[in-house]
Amino acid sequence: xxxxxxxxxxxxxxxxxxxxxxxxxxxxxxxxxxxxxxxxxxxxxxxxxxxxxxxxxxxxxxxxxxxxxxxxxxxxxxxxxxxxxxxxxxxxxxxxxxxxxxxxxxxxxxxxxxxxxxxxxxxxxxxxxxxxxxxxxxxxxxxxxxxxxxxxxxxxxxxxxxxxxxxxxxxxxxxxxxxxxxxxxxxxxxxxxxxxxxxxxxxxxxxxxxxxxxxxxxxxxxxxxxxxxxxxxxxxxxxxxxxxxxxxxxxxxxxxxxxxxxxxxxxxxxxxxxxxxxxxxxxxxxxxxxxxxxxxxxxxxxxxxxxxxxxxxxxxxxxxxxxxxxxxxxxxxxxxxxxxxxxxxxxxxxxxxxxxxxxxxxxxxxxxxxxxxxxxxxxxxxxxxxxxxxxxxxxxxxxxxxxxxxxxxxxxxxxxxxxxxxxxxxxxxxxxxxxxxxxxxxxxxxxxxxxxxxxxxxxxxxxxxxx
Amino acid sequence: xxxxxxxxxxxxxxxxxxxxxxxxxxxxxxxxxxxxxxxxxxxxxxxxxxxxxxxxxxxxxxxxxxxxxxxxxxxxxxxxxxxxxxxxxxxxxxxxxxxxxxxxxxxxxxxxxxxxxxxxxxxxxxxxxxxxxxxxxxxxxxxxxxxxxxxxxxxxxxxxxxxxxxxxxxxxxxxxxxxxxxxxxxxxxxxxxxxxxxxxxxxxxxxxxxxxxxxxxxxxxxxxxxxxxxxxxxxxxxxxxxxxxxxxxxxxxxxxxxxxxxxxxxxxxxxxxxxxxxxxxxxxxxxxxxxxxxxxxxxxxxxxxxxxxxxxxxxxxxxxxx
Numbered sequence: 085x086x087x088x089x090x091x092x093x094x095x096x097x098x099x100x101x102x103x104x105x106x107x108x109x110x111x112x113x114x115x116x117x118x119x120x121x122x123x124x125x126x127x128x129x130x131x132x133x134x135x136x137x138x139x140x141x142x143x144x145x146x147x148x149x150x151x152x153x154x155x156x157x158x159x160x161x162x163x164x165x166x167x168x169x170x171x172x173x174x175x176x177x178x179x180x181x182x183x184x185x186x187x188x189x190x191x192x193x194x195x196x197x198x199x200x201x202x203x204x205x206x207x208x209x210x211x212x213x214x215x216x217x218x219x220x221x222x223x224x225x226x227x228x229x230x231x232x233x234x235x236x237x238x239x240x241x242x243x244x245x246x247x248x249x250x251x252x253x254x255x256x257x258x259x260x261x262x263x264x265x266x267x268x269x270x271x272x273x274x275x276x277x278x279x280x281x282x283x284x285x286x287x288x289x290x291x292x293x294x295x296x297x298x299x300x301x302x303x304x305x306x307x308x309x310x311x312x313x314x315x316x317x318x319x320x321x322x323x324x325x326x327x328x329x330x331x332x333x334x335x336x337x338x339x340x341x342x343x344x345x346x347x348x349x350x351x352x353x354x355x356x357x358x359x360x361x362x363x364x365x366x367x368x369x370x371x372x373x374x375x376x377x378x379x380x381x382x383x384x385x386x387x388x389x390x391x392x393x394x395x396x397x398x399x400x401x402x403x404x405x406x407x408x409x410x411x412x413x414x415x416x417x418x419x420x421x422x423x424x425x426x427x428x429x430x431x432x433x434x435x436x437x438x439x440x441x442x443x444x445x446x447x448x449x450x451x452x453x454x455x456x457x458x459x460x461x462x463x464x465x466x467x468x469x470x471x472x473x474x475x476x477x478x479x480x481x482x483x484x485x486x487x488x489x490x491x492x493x494x495x496x497x498x499x500x501x502x503x504x505x506x507x508x509x510x511x512x513x514x515x516x517x518x519x520x521x522x523x524x525x526x527x528x529x530x531x532x533x534x535x536x537x538x539x540x541x542x543x544x545x546x547x548x549x550x551x
Numbered sequence: 552x553x554x555x556x557x558x559x560x561x562x563x564x565x566x567x568x569x570x571x572x573x574x575x576x577x578x579x580x581x582x583x584x585x586x587x588x589x590x591x592x593x594x595x596x597x598x599x600x601x602x603x604x605x606x607x608x609x610x611x612x613x614x615x616x617x618x619x620x621x622x623x624x625x626x627x628x629x630x631x632x633x634x635x636x637x638x639x640x641x642x643x644x645x646x647x648x649x650x651x652x653x654x655x656x657x658x659x660x661x662x663x664x665x666x667x668x669x670x671x672x673x674x675x676x677x678x679x680x681x682x683x684x685x686x687x688x689x690x691x692x693x694x695x696x697x698x699x700x701x702x703x704x705x706x707x708x709x710x711x712x713x714x715x716x717x718x719x720x721x722x723x724x725x726x727x728x729x730x731x732x733x734x735x736x737x738x739x740x741x742x743x744x745x746x747x748x749x750x751x752x753x754x755x756x757x758x759x760x761x762x763x764x765x766x767x768x769x770x771x772x773x774x775x776x777x778x779x780x781x782x783x784x785x786x787x788x789x790x791x792x793x794x795x796x797x798x799x800x801x802x803x804x805x806x807x808x809x810x811x812x813x814x815x816x817x818x819x820x821x822x823x824x825x826x827x828x829x830x831x832x833x834x835x836x837x838x839x840x841x842x843x844x845x846x847x848x849x850x851x852x853x854x855x856x857x858x859x860x861x862x863x864x865x866x867x868x869x870x871x872x873x
Contacts, residue, residue, distance in 0.1 A: 192835040216624060220625050367708075369707075369729040370707045370710055513816065535643075
């Protein structure tokens with residue numbers, strides 16, 4: 085008998101030794117719990133908190149437990165935690181388990197959870213994934229909820245930002261609604277006012293917009309030794325404003341061999357390789373344009389509204405926004421805007437509570453206020469954007485630089501409108517050669533057209549296979 | 552499985568032998584054997600459970616999945632036979648990745664030779680060699696993410712220490728992080744540097760195992776230290792050289808994390824991506840799990856062939872003892 089017990093003990097010890105690694109990581113997580121800055125720890129502590137809350141409150145009506153998964157930096161997580169607390173106060177029968185995953189792991193984790201049938205009730209959904217998840221039946225159709233809810237008025241939300249989450253079975257833009265915009269990020273041009281004054285450049289105004297040539301001229305005036313005139317220009321803005329696109333209207337054929345596309349592409353590349361008004365590729369890898377701008381060594385740069393906080397905190401000079409220059413051929417301007425959505429899983433057992441949660445998180449006024457006063461984004465609610473945000477006494481002076489993009493000329497990126505983005509990485513894998521002047525835009529576009537088309541065909545095929 | 556049945560066989564044979572000696576002894580022996588057998592089973596259990604759960608089962612699932620069009624997001628899978636493999640062989644990106652993966656074998660000779668030299672230096676009783684041993688080993692135990700961050704800073708083309716140092720000699724340093732050819736070279740340098748320590752520890756252990764009598768006899772016969780090194784030391788440590796070659800080649804073929812951390816999308820023109828990176832992208836970025844399983848199997852077979860070849864060749868040069 086003694087022997088047997090000894091054997092058992094030894095076996096158990098062996099098993100423990102084998103799983104040693106696992107135990108160690110568990111320990112780490114436990115010790116990390118005190119450190120609220122680590123993402124993992126936040127997951128852990130949040131879980132325990134909500135579990136405790138769940139156990140304490142067994143007396144009343146049955147408690148609904150929701151899982152909500154997202155990513156975010158510290159301030160975003162803190163904002164969301166505060167919002168979730170407010171939600172739980174408003175709906176005392178619901179407790180939310182808030183899981184934070186590192187941004188870079190998020191999509192992998194989400195896909196694995198879907199594969200395992202364990203998706204959270206409500207979750208962040210990046211715009212690139214909306215089509216994939218909606219087409220595979222992993223997003224709950226929010227259309228009827230949105231029309232009959234009492235948390236927000238859909239007409240008060242940027243139409244652009246709502247419509248990108250509609251999917252009709254073939255493309256985004258119309259049809260049933262599958263997510264609500266957690267935020268909107270407008271992409272605009274920021275410029276260094278001090279450098280402009282020193283170089284004697286007058287920024288464009290609404291009555292006197294710039295075209296590409298004006299932009300180039302200004303960049304040339306600004307470039308001086310340590311200072312570059314501009315970062316690499318937004319390809320989207322150049323291409324779209326010139327009336328071209330990567331793909332044709334049906335999104336099934338590549339269209340970048342069109343002369344209008346090539347012209348725009350060449351304009352962007354020439355800024356670096358011909359006119360040397362943008363940092364070279366090696367200068368860019370060693371110090372990104374973003375940091376160069378913050379250091380006051382770059383005149384103009386494309387910038388998203390998410391960078392407002394950094395601009396506030398790091399710039400030792402005056403800065404402001406301008407609209408994207410128009411194409412000299414069309415007189416039109418264009419640029420992309422981004423957004424991340426909040427979605428509900430159709431597998432959720434508490435659809436109504438989950439819908440309420442995402443609507444509350446997306447359109448809660450206090451949260452919107454926190455997010456623009458901390459420089460995270462511009463409000464999703466129009467009345468607030470044109471009201472208190474526009475009147476806010478902080479840079480940029482020209483807040484319409486962001487708002488115009490959302491109201492007027494912003495578009496959803498082409499690659500977000502296809503089923504997968506492999507063709508897009510293929511197109512981009514060699515564009516540096518054009519930016520560096522090793523190849524002309526025409527040569528490059530001709531050389532990759534076939535391989536990009538092949539990948540696009542695959543994407544279309546994959547989407548069709550699901551219908 | 553063989554290991555499991557061996558004790559049983561023994562049991563049967565002994566039972567037959569015990570028959571002649573009378574029933575009582577048999578009974579006692581029998582229950583003792585049974586107990587022993589149970590204990591034996593318990594002992595191998597953890598290893599078996601691990602083997603079945605984390606190796607055999609996933610392997611079978613992988614073989615099955617490789618013949619389907621399994622997309623992670625879709626519930627039903629269709630059987631498509633070998634179509635995935637055909638598509639894989641047609642994909643030019645896969646072959647680029649294979650070439651890059653072979654490139655990652657480059658650091659092995661460097662760190663094997665340097666590791667041996669370091670081990671020889673440590674083997675001699677020099678003052679402070681314990682400190683050196685710790686220092687050599689440090690890169691190996693450091694977190695790879697931390698190392699990559701450090702190297703990104705070192706190899707920054709404008710402000711990095713490496714290019715600044717090169718600049719002192721009038722050499723214009725390359726764009727390490729932007730140009731895929733140089734990024735690959737940088738990864739090679741980094742892996743070589745990282746692996747020298749652990750390699751030298753292995754060599755040190757092997758050197759300590761060479762019986763000193765051989766050296767004594769050689770000294771009496773008048774052999775110099777160079778002759779001793781090539782005629783005694785090297786042949787005696789061929790088993791560890793062989794072991795390190797096998798393990799390191801497999802390890803190098805599986806290079807992934809450096810590619811993921813140093814580049815986005817495998818670098819310009821996919822110039823840095825390795826096969827594992829390719830598989831990972833297919834599985835987790837593009838949700839094509841079935842296709843990725845097929846790629847993983849094909850790659851597994853490739854590694855197996857390389858390793859078998861090594862074993863085959865090992866008869867020619869590895870010293871197996873008297």
